[in-house]
Amino acid sequence: MRHIISILIENEAGALSRVAGLFSARGYNIESLTVAPTDDVTLSRMTLVTRGSDDVIEQIVKQLNKLIDVVKLTDLADVVHVERELMLIKVQTEPSSRAEIKRMADIFRGKVIDVTSNSYMIEMTGSSEKLDAFVAAISTHNIIEIVRTGATGLPRGAGSLIPG
Amino acid sequence: MELSGGQIVVQCLKDEGVELLFGYPGGAVLHLYDAIFQQDDVQHILVRHEQAATHAADAYARATGKPGVVLVTSGPGATNAVTGIATAYMDSIPLVVISGQVPSAVIGSDAFQEVDMVGITRPCVKHNFLVKNVADIAETMKKAFHVATTGRPGPVVVDIPKDITDPNVKVPYVYPETVNMRSYEPPREGDQRQVQKAVDLLLSAKRPMIYSGGGVVLGEASDELRAFSRQLGYPVTSTLMGLGAFPATDSQFIGMLGMHGTYESNMGMHESDVIIAIGARFDDRVTGKLTEFCPYAKIIHIDIDPASIAKTVKVDVPIVGEVGIVLKQLSAEINASSSRIDTEALAAWWDQIKEWQSVNCLEYDRESALIKPQYAVEQLYKVTAGNAFITSDVGQHQMYAAQFYPFDEPRRWINSGGLGTMGFGLPAAIGVKLAHPDADVACITGEASIQMCIQELSTAQQYQTPVKIINLNNRYMGMVRQWQEFSYQGRYSHSYLEALPDFVKLAEAYGHVGMRIEKPEDVTPALEEAFAMKDRTVFLDIITDQKENVYPMIEAGKGHHDMRLRVAPGTPIDRELA
Numbered sequence: 001m002r003h004i005i006s007i008l009i010e011n012e013a014g015a016l017s018r019v020a021g022l023f024s025a026r027g028y029n030i031e032s033l034t035v036a037p038t039d040d041v042t043l044s045r046m047t048l049v050t051r052g053s054d055d056v057i058e059q060i061v062k063q064l065n066k067l068i069d070v071v072k073l074t075d076l077a078d079v080v081h082v083e084r085e086l087m088l089i090k091v092q093t094e095p096s097s098r099a100e101i102k103r104m105a106d107i108f109r110g111k112v113i114d115v116t117s118n119s120y121m122i123e124m125t126g127s128s129e130k131l132d133a134f135v136a137a138i139s140t141h142n143i144i145e146i147v148r149t150g151a152t153g154l155p156r157g158a159g160s161l162i163p164g
Numbered sequence: 165m166e167l168s169g170g171q172i173v174v175q176c177l178k179d180e181g182v183e184l185l186f187g188y189p190g191g192a193v194l195h196l197y198d199a200i201f202q203q204d205d206v207q208h209i210l211v212r213h214e215q216a217a218t219h220a221a222d223a224y225a226r227a228t229g230k231p232g233v234v235l236v237t238s239g240p241g242a243t244n245a246v247t248g249i250a251t252a253y254m255d256s257i258p259l260v261v262i263s264g265q266v267p268s269a270v271i272g273s274d275a276f277q278e279v280d281m282v283g284i285t286r287p288c289v290k291h292n293f294l295v296k297n298v299a300d301i302a303e304t305m306k307k308a309f310h311v312a313t314t315g316r317p318g319p320v321v322v323d324i325p326k327d328i329t330d331p332n333v334k335v336p337y338v339y340p341e342t343v344n345m346r347s348y349e350p351p352r353e354g355d356q357r358q359v360q361k362a363v364d365l366l367l368s369a370k371r372p373m374i375y376s377g378g379g380v381v382l383g384e385a386s387d388e389l390r391a392f393s394r395q396l397g398y399p400v401t402s403t404l405m406g407l408g409a410f411p412a413t414d415s416q417f418i419g420m421l422g423m424h425g426t427y428e429s430n431m432g433m434h435e436s437d438v439i440i441a442i443g444a445r446f447d448d449r450v451t452g453k454l455t456e457f458c459p460y461a462k463i464i465h466i467d468i469d470p471a472s473i474a475k476t477v478k479v480d481v482p483i484v485g486e487v488g489i490v491l492k493q494l495s496a497e498i499n500a501s502s503s504r505i506d507t508e509a510l511a512a513w514w515d516q517i518k519e520w521q522s523v524n525c526l527e528y529d530r531e532s533a534l535i536k537p538q539y540a541v542e543q544l545y546k547v548t549a550g551n552a553f554i555t556s557d558v559g560q561h562q563m564y565a566a567q568f569y570p571f572d573e574p575r576r577w578i579n580s581g582g583l584g585t586m587g588f589g590l591p592a593a594i595g596v597k598l599a600h601p602d603a604d605v606a607c608i609t610g611e612a613s614i615q616m617c618i619q620e621l622s623t624a625q626q627y628q629t630p631v632k633i634i635n636l637n638n639r640y641m642g643m644v645r646q647w648q649e650f651s652y653q654g655r656y657s658h659s660y661l662e663a664l665p666d667f668v669k670l671a672e673a674y675g676h677v678g679m680r681i682e683k684p685e686d687v688t689p690a691l692e693e694a695f696a697m698k699d700r701t702v703f704l705d706i707i708t709d710q711k712e713n714v715y716p717m718i719e720a721g722k723g724h725h726d727m728r729l730r731v732a733p734g735t736p737i738d739r740e741l742a
Contacts, residue, residue, distance in 0.1 A: 010347060013294070014282060025287045055474070062471035068291040068311060071347040163346060 002031070003057050004076040004083060004153050007046040008161045010069040011037050018067050019046065028052065028060050032085075032128075032150025040162065043071065047152040049128075072161045076153050083153035087131045088113075090121045092142035101141060108134045119144060127151075167337040169298040169329035170199035173262065176305035178205045179339040182233050184224060184598055185209065186217040190237025191277060192264025195329035200235075209598065209627060212619040214241050216591035218248020219617070222257050223592030226578045227553060227599045229384060231258040231313050238264045239277030242323075243284065247585060250288040252319040254582025255405060256382055258312040259319035260305075261285075267327040268296065281323045290318030295328050298335045310343040315350025316469040317382055351468060354485035354493055362440070362464045362481045363497040369438035370509035371460075371516075372398040375421065378405025378581070379443015379467060381574040385488035386410070389442065392491045395498060397510060399517055401429040403444050404566055405581045412570030413550075418517060419526075422450040423718050424563045427525035428517050430716070430724040433458055435516070440464040443487040446477040447582070456723030466490045525716050525729055526567055534709040535684050537561060537636045541568035544606060544634055547691040552604035553578065553596045557589035557613030560642030561634075563714045565608040587616030590633065594620060597629040604632070604695060611637040611664055611705075621674035624701045632694050633703045635667060638710045646713045650728070651720075671703035681706045 009015050016035055023030050031049040038045050050060060057075065064070055076083070091101055098120070105112060105122045108130065114121035124134060128151050135146065167175060173196055177185065186209045189197045200208050211217040214236045221232030232252075236245045242263040252259040266275040282294050291311045293304045304322055312320040327333075366372065374396070380389050386409045393400050393410060400410045401421040410417055419426030421433055433439065439461045444450070446465075451457045454476060465472075465479040466487055473482040483490050528538045541564045544552070554569055556562040556579040571577045578596060580588040593607035607614075614635055624631060636642075644659040668678030677700050681690045687706065694702040715730040 014286075017283070018286060021286050059471065059475060062473075066469065066471050068345070068348050 001054075001057075002049065002051050002077070004081070004151055005048045005050065005061065005064065005073055006076055006153065006161065007048065007064060007073040008038075008071045009044050009046055010071065011042050011044040012069060015044065015069045016046070018069055019048070019064065022063055022067065023050075026059075026063060028056065032148070034150045034152050038162075043162070047150070049151050072163065074155065074161060076155060079155045080157075081153050081155045083127050083151050084125050085128045085131055085151045086149045087124045087134075087146060088121060089124065089135070089146045090119055090144040091138060092119055092144055094118070097141055101138060104134075104138055108137070110134065165337045166334040168195070168199070168331045168334050169301055169324070170195040170331060172298070172301045172335075172337050173305065173324065173329065174199045174203060174206060175337060176302055176339060177233060178203075180305070180309050182206055182231075184221075185233050185235055186211055186221040186224075186595070187235030188214050188217060188237065188241060190241045190264065192238035192266060192326045193235060193241075193329075195326065195331055196235065196262075196264065196324075198331065199329075208235075209623070211591065211623050213617065214244035215247050215587065216617050216620045216623065218245045218259065218261065219251065219585070219588050219591035220595030220598075222248060222252045222259055223555060223578050223595035224599045225252075225257050225259060227575050227596040229575065231260055231309060232595070234259065234261040236261065236263050237277065238266055238281070239279045241277075242279055242281040246284060246288065249285055249319045249321065251580050251583045251585040251588060253288045253290070255378065255580065256317050257319065258317035260308050260312050261319060261321045263321060263323050265294070265323045265325040268325040269327070271325065281321060285321045288319070289321050290316075292321035292323065294323045295325070298328055298333055301328065302337060302339050306340045306343055307345065310345070311348065315348075316379075351470075351484050352486050352489055354466065354483040354490040356493070358481055358483045359490065359493045359497050362483060363494060363501055364503065365438055365462055365464060365481060366396065366440060366494075367498070367501060367503040367505060369398075370506060371435055371437045371513045372396070372510075373432050373436040373439045373461075374398050374400040375403075375433065375439055375441045375444055376400060376406045376409055377403040377442065377444025379487050380406055380409040383443055383468065383487040385443070385486075385491055386574045388488045388491035388495070392495050395495055396505060399432055399514070401425070401432065403447065403450055403581075404579070406444065407566060407577045408571030408574040411572040413572055418521070420566055421724075422447075423452070424567065424714050424716065427523045427716055427727060427729065428520035430718065430727055431520045432517055433461075434724040436461045438462050438464070440466070441479070442466050442491070443468075445472045446475070448476070451477060452718045452726075453721055453723045456725075458724070523729070527730065528712070532684070532709060535681065535687060535706055537564045537638070537708045537712055538568050539684060540634065540636060540687050540706050540708065541565055541608065543688045543691055544608070545569045547688065547695055548604045548606065552576070552606050553600060555579065555589045555592035555596060555605070555607045557607075557609040557616075558584045558586045559610050559613060559644075560638075560646065560712075560714050561608050561610045561613070561636040563643075564636070567714075569608075586613040589613060590617050590620045591623070593631040593633070594624055594627070594629045597631050598627065606632045606634055608634045608636065610642060611635055611639065611667070612641045612661055618670070621671065621676060621701070621703075625675040628699070630697070630699050630701050633701070635703065635705045636708050637664075637667070637705050638708045638712065639664065640710060642712075643714070649713070650717075667703055667705040671701075676701040676703055678703045679705065
């Protein structure tokens, strides 16, 4: 099953490699990983998407908690949450297909953010599933390249992982 | 007080109460060594290879409960230390390893003797630090000792670039009294509801087993384990790492469990209905085939590390906490409980265990004209009255030591259990002897293992650490040979050691006493003579039976009840086998 693990970690050099190293050393799979500092500059927030049986996820959570730099973490799959991912997708356009691609982007609430005579770059956010759906929907056109941030998310409600 | 970085490191060690520092100098730590030269409080032990520094410091920690401290230079000094760091990591030994690093300005430029020590050690340390400012040294050192020694202990590396220890840059020094780490808070008490559940289960048991591990030794919970076990009267077995936490000569102790554990312990585990694992981690050498592990048992597991729980074996009652505290909670709860031990069932269980014990699974050929390694260890036990600190290397001799030298006290048995590091024994013995100068210290080793750190005979001479080296010399990597006999139809691929040195002359060349013992009747007198030489390191090269194997053995992929015994239960020992 897919799990989104949201980690609050000390914003120190090497913290990311501790997490990445743990996954490779123990043979866990990382589907995506995003990390950036938070409003508190001493803390980074990391969102990691992984798949595994309940036993494996339990070990992943415990092993992550064991890292000295990890302050707190939560498995978003356990709670009601909001999930978003950002995608930039560059599509080759023909005079005959430009209108259709633009329409398709509109349907998915994407924005065209760069235009040339024969390409569009479309910006889109949403759940990873929605982005997958858009990619599938325009796959009849020539996709030049795609970049995705991987999922991030927060639990719904007023609560917070940040201690104190 | 204004101090340079080098002086601060040394002052931190003093403020931590460090007495011994094991190390080897080099370019990146010259400032540090200069600071060491100008003081007398911290004694530096110069080893002959950085691996030995880590093993000696590790064994010092195992024998005393205090953290071991190591100082190595950058590059090869640091990488040489890695095996010892990994050894300490696998056995959860508190170690602080200070490594020099190239100057900050050239980090990342492939400078001379540069290696990414923080990166290299990341998977085999509890934590590591790269110090980037002189002003950060004291706090980092405080954190390093705190992390290494609390919770589940482990090695911590502090990597310090050369410019940070520059004698010309001085900053005010204050050693912090407390550590503030929001991300690190080891557990202490166990959850009382879980303790209650555990007690209910323990008191309902018909065929209980107490399975004790290295966590009891590390957690200084030997007294609590003894009190708890005696309160219940249940059979006690131990992992390799836990030996000594419960007295091995006590009738309640039924021997080590696992791959080379006793028949009674392994059968007991297999047939048990309630097992309490105390500071043990269900290592693969203990469990054998997981799907056949303890098929009838409900399992209680006490561990300070939540990640140890349910890692390989599902447990029914997990209790996260310090073993000593949790055992006290359990003892109190047993006293308060209205339930009582089923004494009738327990008596029947002990009868069953005694029947298994009558198999005499450790018996060997005592009439042999060749020296049996088991015999040599038994005689060592007698000559030292069971009071010695025993270090070992890795292989058959390690198992013979564990089987034939019953430890009645914790911290006496010092071996690399998790990583299985050959070369551990001799530097470990030196570390133990420095910690306990008045105690008998013996290194049980083999002719293969001893050669992996033999250069430390020189360190033993320099610091006058009179240890006794019991070299069980069968001219083979014995455990490799045994597996090749059992699983590869006797194709002894590269396990025979040709061109062995003359160990007697080698010992003498290093300034020690060497003895070669070839007959069983000479073993005891030689040991007596060796231990009578209180101020000499003695190398006893004991020529043993080449074909002897370690029994019992649970071969790879088999369950606890599926042991390979020397002889089938009930038959007298067959002389022809020997």
